[in-house]
Amino acid sequence: MTGLSTIYELAAAFRAKQRSAEDITRDCLDRIEAAEPSVHAFVSCDRAAALAHASQLDAARRRGEKIGPLAGVPVAIKDNICTTVGATTCGSQMLEGYQSVYNAHVVDRLEAAGAIVIGKTNLDAFAMGSSTETSHHPTTRNPWDKTCVAGGSSGGSAAAVAAREVPGALGSDTGGSIRQPASYCGVVGLKPTYGRVSRFGLVAFASSLDQIGPIATNVRDVALLLNVIAGQDKCDSTSADGAVPDFESCLERPLQGLRIGISDEYFCEGLHAEVDRAVRAALELYQAEGTELVPIELPHMKYAVACYYIVAPAEASSNLARYDGVHYGYRAAKPEDIVDLYSSSRGEGFCPEVKRRIMLGTYVLSSGYYEQYYLKAMKVRTLIKEDFDNAFRRVDVIASPVAPTTAFRIGEKLDDPLAMYLTDVYTVSANLAGICAISIPCGFDKCGLPIGLQLMGPAFGEEILLAAAHQYQLRTDHHTKLPGCGD
Amino acid sequence: MGTPLDETVIRHVALLSRLKITDEEVKVYAKQLSQVVDYMALLNEVDTADVPPAAYALQISNVFREDDVRGAMTSEQALSNAPGQENGFFSVPKVIDRKSV
Numbered sequence: 168m169t170g171l172s173t174i175y176e177l178a179a180a181f182r183a184k185q186r187s188a189e190d191i192t193r194d195c196l197d198r199i200e201a202a203e204p205s206v207h208a209f210v211s212c213d214r215a216a217a218l219a220h221a222s223q224l225d226a227a228r229r230r231g232e233k234i235g236p237l238a239g240v241p242v243a244i245k246d247n248i249c250t251t252v253g254a255t256t257c258g259s260q261m262l263e264g265y266q267s268v269y270n271a272h273v274v275d276r277l278e279a280a281g282a283i284v285i286g287k288t289n290l291d292a293f294a295m296g297s298s299t300e301t302s303h304h305p306t307t308r309n310p311w312d313k314t315c316v317a318g319g320s321s322g323g324s325a326a327a328v329a330a331r332e333v334p335g336a337l338g339s340d341t342g343g344s345i346r347q348p349a350s351y352c353g354v355v356g357l358k359p360t361y362g363r364v365s366r367f368g369l370v371a372f373a374s375s376l377d378q379i380g381p382i383a384t385n386v387r388d389v390a391l392l393l394n395v396i397a398g399q400d401k402c403d404s405t406s407a408d409g410a411v412p413d414f415e416s417c418l419e420r421p422l423q424g425l426r427i428g429i430s431d432e433y434f435c436e437g438l439h440a441e442v443d444r445a446v447r448a449a450l451e452l453y454q455a456e457g458t459e460l461v462p463i464e465l466p467h468m469k470y471a472v473a474c475y476y477i478v479a480p481a482e483a484s485s486n487l488a489r490y491d492g493v494h495y496g497y498r499a500a501k502p503e504d505i506v507d508l509y510s511s512s513r514g515e516g517f518c519p520e521v522k523r524r525i526m527l528g529t530y531v532l533s534s535g536y537y538e539q540y541y542l543k544a545m546k547v548r549t550l551i552k553e554d555f556d557n558a559f560r561r562v563d564v565i566a567s568p569v570a571p572t573t574a575f576r577i578g579e580k581l582d583d584p585l586a587m588y589l590t591d592v593y594t595v596s597a598n599l600a601g602i603c604a605i606s607i608p609c610g611f612d613k614c615g616l617p618i619g620l621q622l623m624g625p626a627f628g629e630e631i632l633l634a635a636a637h638q639y640q641l642r643t644d645h646h647t648k649l650p651g652c653g654d
Numbered sequence: 655m656g657t658p659l660d661e662t663v664i665r666h667v668a669l670l671s672r673l674k675i676t677d678e679e680v681k682v683y684a685k686q687l688s689q690v691v692d693y694m695a696l697l698n699e700v701d702t703a704d705v706p707p708a709a710y711a712l713q714i715s716n717v718f719r720e721d722d723v724r725g726a727m728t729s730e731q732a733l734s735n736a737p738g739q740e741n742g743f744f745s746v747p748k749v750i751d752r753k754s755v
Binding site: 504 | 744
């Protein structure tokens, strides 16, 4: 496998007229064609549409028109983000062939910036899962070891970037769905602050937790993508107003004087020794570069997974009520009556994991259990958020592992939902608290599988978060390593 | 914390969720979801007596906008993904004169 240029390099080459958008796009499509039979990162790829868009960009450049900051850069989009080109399936039979009549806000933004949407990437059905194994499409393989999962739910986006099929992609993160696959695949993934990026056109899973974010091979490219997708959108009333900084220009902030919080709650039982070692080595590097490591306490962190798996399914059970076999999506054949139309269409169209979460959510919201579970979880969520508020008074960022282990084998956890949920132990709290967090490669285990370092920043603290991550990458080369070509 | 999710509870929850599931699924989900709900008992350790609930992590207040006319989806577009349609409407099985739950 050879290296594909970065987003930064591709945009510069197009701007300098060294490469045409068509040339870049053809290269990307060839890479996809070569990798896909063994990686399965994509669920659809419209070659003709991508090339047509590329020639328009080339023509615009010839005419001397103003070109956008990502002009000529191909990007992949997770298949729960609506695009008018190609289907938006959410990895579910329920939305097989669903053709969106509008683009998500982030897709409009990318296209306005000159980026070329090259295809849609695989995910766990409705973004519910940690491995892409719940997808209706074939399971995405980890480019570093094809017998292992790429992680999830944005496994397709992370694998596509890791296999250098595309320089960048968008994912969505409800409980770690950008960071965990980025960690498993050895790439960079950012979950922006809740409200930083519009969710308009993102198929809703848990509306108080969902956030769209970028995945790329390095922090600078992630910053370039965030520059384009961030900002208020009138179509999403939870998108934040206020000025959006230039995330690229903030990257040069030095490490000197930076305070990194370390909490024992993130280095507890269940953390694999090799992951522990790699993360601690990263912390030593930070310390050696003039960063202060500050012990902090996050006493409610151990309740985060239990809290999350009440809140997220509760919101999902409500959001997924819209799939009724009437307006769009799968419809069961020959229903007896209207109720059977709903129940059979949903029973047949949803996969077991989606059904489990809908039932779990319905249960915790149902009469007699609401206070015991849902209300209790919302109160614990307050305490988790307060833990972070207190910590960020003393530190600039918090460091932790992304996941307790490296990528696990395909099939290993599929029949044990609780074991699968516990892989989210280090990531869900950022979603519950609404803060921003990034996953960056910090080493490899003895099998050659990537290990990720998580940095978390306060709400709307992406500038300092990205700077801390970028400064680490200037001093390390984990992110420049490429997975082998073998199967 | 709470009753375990036995098969009766699973059937009731499936009915509330409008999910038709098989007898085999009822057995599997009863076991799997009981494990998950048992795990949630962990939250009982936390004293939340004076803690306000958080539905959202960040302070979000009502967002208002001008009530002006803007472009909207056409009915053709709205119907374009419908599994059943007739004369510009979504079509469903007859709902009158039938016993429904």
